Amino acid sequence: MIRRVNDVLDHLEEWLIAGFMAAATLVIFAAVLHRQSAALPWLWNYTSALNFSWAQELCIYLFIWMAKFGAAYGVRTGIHIGVDVLVNAVRPAMRRVLVVIALSLGAFFTGTIAVMGVRWVAFIHGTGQTSPDLEWPMWIIYLCIPLGSSLMCYRFLQVLTRFVRSGQLPEHTLGSAEEDPA
Amino acid sequence: MNVALILVILLALLLTGTPISIALGMTVLTFLALFSSFSIETVDIVSQRLFTGLESFAIMAVPFFVLSGTFLTEGGIARRIIRFALALVGWMRGGLAIAAILACTFFATISGSSPATVVAIGSIMLPAMIRHGYPKRFAVGVITTSGSLGILIPPSIVMIIYAVSTSESAGKLFIAGIVPGILLAGVLMLVTYVTARRKNFPTLPRASGREIWVSFKEAFWGLMLVVIVMGGIYGGVFTPTEAAAVSAVYAFIAAVFIYRGLTWRQVPKVLLSAANTSAMLLYIITNAILFSFLLTSEQIPQALSQWVIGQQLSPWMFLIAVNVALLVAGQFMEPSSIILILAPLLVPIAKNLGIDPIHLGVIMTVNMEIGMIHPPVGLNLFVASHIAKMGLTEVSIACLPWVFVLLAYLILITYVPAVSLWLPNLLY
Numbered sequence: 298m299i300r301r302v303n304d305v306l307d308h309l310e311e312w313l314i315a316g317f318m319a320a321a322t323l324v325i326f327a328a329v330l331h332r333q334s335a336a337l338p339w340l341w342n343y344t345s346a347l348n349f350s351w352a353q354e355l356c357i358y359l360f361i362w363m364a365k366f367g368a369a370y371g372v373r374t375g376i377h378i379g380v381d382v383l384v385n386a387v388r389p390a391m392r393r394v395l396v397v398i399a400l401s402l403g404a405f406f407t408g409t410i411a412v413m414g415v416r417w418v419a420f421i422h423g424t425g426q427t428s429p430d431l432e433w434p435m436w437i438i439y440l441c442i443p444l445g446s447s448l449m450c451y452r453f454l455q456v457l458t459r460f461v462r463s464g465q466l467p468e469h470t471l472g473s474a475e476e477d478p479a
Numbered sequence: 480m481n482v483a484l485i486l487v488i489l490l491a492l493l494l495t496g497t498p499i500s501i502a503l504g505m506t507v508l509t510f511l512a513l514f515s516s517f518s519i520e521t522v523d524i525v526s527q528r529l530f531t532g533l534e535s536f537a538i539m540a541v542p543f544f545v546l547s548g549t550f551l552t553e554g555g556i557a558r559r560i561i562r563f564a565l566a567l568v569g570w571m572r573g574g575l576a577i578a579a580i581l582a583c584t585f586f587a588t589i590s591g592s593s594p595a596t597v598v599a600i601g602s603i604m605l606p607a608m609i610r611h612g613y614p615k616r617f618a619v620g621v622i623t624t625s626g627s628l629g630i631l632i633p634p635s636i637v638m639i640i641y642a643v644s645t646s647e648s649a650g651k652l653f654i655a656g657i658v659p660g661i662l663l664a665g666v667l668m669l670v671t672y673v674t675a676r677r678k679n680f681p682t683l684p685r686a687s688g689r690e691i692w693v694s695f696k697e698a699f700w701g702l703m704l705v706v707i708v709m710g711g712i713y714g715g716v717f718t719p720t721e722a723a724a725v726s727a728v729y730a731f732i733a734a735v736f737i738y739r740g741l742t743w744r745q746v747p748k749v750l751l752s753a754a755n756t757s758a759m760l761l762y763i764i765t766n767a768i769l770f771s772f773l774l775t776s777e778q779i780p781q782a783l784s785q786w787v788i789g790q791q792l793s794p795w796m797f798l799i800a801v802n803v804a805l806l807v808a809g810q811f812m813e814p815s816s817i818i819l820i821l822a823p824l825l826v827p828i829a830k831n832l833g834i835d836p837i838h839l840g841v842i843m844t845v846n847m848e849i850g851m852i853h854p855p856v857g858l859n860l861f862v863a864s865h866i867a868k869m870g871l872t873e874v875s876i877a878c879l880p881w882v883f884v885l886l887a888y889l890i891l892i893t894y895v896p897a898v899s900l901w902l903p904n905l906l907y
Contacts, residue, residue, distance in 0.1 A: 311751055314755075314758065316750075318542065318546060318750045318753060321539070321542070322543065322724055322728060325724035326724050326727075326728045329717055356536070357539060360542055360761070361530060363758055364765070367754050367757070367761075367762075368761075370754075370758065371758055374755055376759045377499075377500060377501070377759055378498065378499065378759075378856065379493070379496045379498045380494065380856055382494075382854075383495075384496040395495050396496065398495045398497075399495045399496045400497075402505060403497060405505075406501050406504055406505050410504070410529065414526055416522070416526065417523060441530075442529055
């Protein structure tokens with residue numbers, strides 16, 4: 298059961314952040330094309346009716362959402378780098394202790410931010426603020442702070458339990474070698 | 480007093496190995512909890528900053544350039560650029576290594592990130608150099624170092640962050656990076672050539688004019704990106720962020736339709752990997768902004784700037800101090816956090832001393848290049864150690880001679896402002 302939930306969560310997270318990335322790119326690309334189309338009178342006849350003044354705002358919100366959920370995904374992929382001089386220099390038993398402290402700090406920090414985020418969203422909800430261009434309710438936009446940070450906290454706890462059980466940490470991997478060009 | 484305390488908390492957190500972003504954020508929370516009674520107002524300001532800190536269209540050039548870089552790396556564009564570079568300089572003594580530097584230079588003109596440049600060029604050139612009998616350490620050193628050109632030659636993610644945090648023009652800073660970037664590429668090639676002559680590294684057969692032309696035509700669509708980005712920004716067609724978005728779309732088209740290095744089905748994976756990297760950067764940026772908010776609310780910038788002015792430092796002494804401070808900071812943090820925290824502190828002082836902020840931006844960028852090939856948090860080292868299947872320590876040793884080359888170059892950039900300022904002053 299928990300495994301099923303985790304699977305769904307993993308996929309949802311991946312689709313969300315990849316989708317935000319693609320959407321933001323397309324929105325700004327479309328806005329640039331739209332502005333440039335003003336130089337072509339025959340095209341401008343059709344495109345002048347469109348309005349892209351909201352594009353920048355939407356792009357910013359999409360990327361902030363991507364950043365908050367992507368940061369959680371990053372815990373899972375081990376992309377958040379830290380300073381490992383001390384961790385690599387000490388004895389294995391000590392290293393274990395440091396890693397557990399580091400991961401618990403991560404969980405504690407993101408958990409605290411999540412709680413603060415809930416408070417903040419509730420406050421904004423009370424003010425009834427809307428965004429300047431899109432006129433969307435701000436509390437929904439700010440939801441990414443508590444949601445993203447709780448997910449990140451959950452990811453830190455997941456990595457922590459796995460480390461305590463098996464001693465393994467997620468490691469970020471990159472592209473591999475290719476054929477000889479010369 | 481407070482400065483010392485903030486630094487002690489930060490250092491203690493960093494040493495546990497917790498991510499830099501988390502350490503920055505935790506420092507802020509710890510300090511507020513201990514010393515400013517942690518009132519509801521400060522809590523709300525912190526929560527608000529977590530969102531509004533990122534609410535800037537200029538910062539969003541970062542994820543766009545990361546995406547464009549990922550398409551370029553995965554899309555078979557690097558391979559064409561390498562072929563072209565090999566056709567041009569492969570016949571020289573140590574040709575493969577010189578071509579690697581040239582390829583990094585070309586790739587840097589279309590990518591804004593150093594680690595991405597190391598991956599793109601290094602994953603092909605490193606195995607090739609080793610196969611052709613280059614000492615492994617030399618090969619790794621060349622690739623890791625010339626990959627750092629990625630942030631000096633425009634476009635550059637580090638320069639965008641500098642421009643955002645100091646309200647300077649990103650376009651002007653980009654232009655300022657051109658001459659220093661080409662000069663550094665030249666210096667690296669010269670050092671490589673001299674070493675190659677001394678140690679008798681292999682050469683490749685000379686490419687015919689036809690081969691050069693064919694390889695140029697192949698690489699042309701990739702290299703066109705620099706014309707679109709720089710031409711677009713400088714010609715006022717679009718802002719740097721829009722240029723970055725257009726470059727991401729262009730890189731996608733080049734990778735999927737022109738070079739066919741990627742299939743449609745691989746596109747979501749590229750998006751995800753770019754989102755992963757850019758979310759990490761944006762998360763660091765958020766927490767670094769929070770951290771500089773703490774510094775500002777403790778009035779540390781003012782105190783620092785008054786202290787420096789009180790010391791009656793001459794500009795050249797100030798620049799020595801800046802370089803030392805940046806090199807030390809580069810030991811603990813990665814470029815975006817250093818720039819976000821230090822640039823707003825340094826720029827007002829520099830202006831006071833008559834130093835051009837654009838010049839300071841180039842100095843900081845070169846400093847960040849050194850930090851990237853220097854342990855413990857050199858990003859290029861991580862990437863290179865992965866590609867070369869070598870330990871981090873060994874890669875660091877391989878890069879050590881190059882650190883000295885870059886330090887010498889840093890002195891040149893610091894004390895000859897014309898290298899950085901001549902071109903932007905001519906154009907703006």
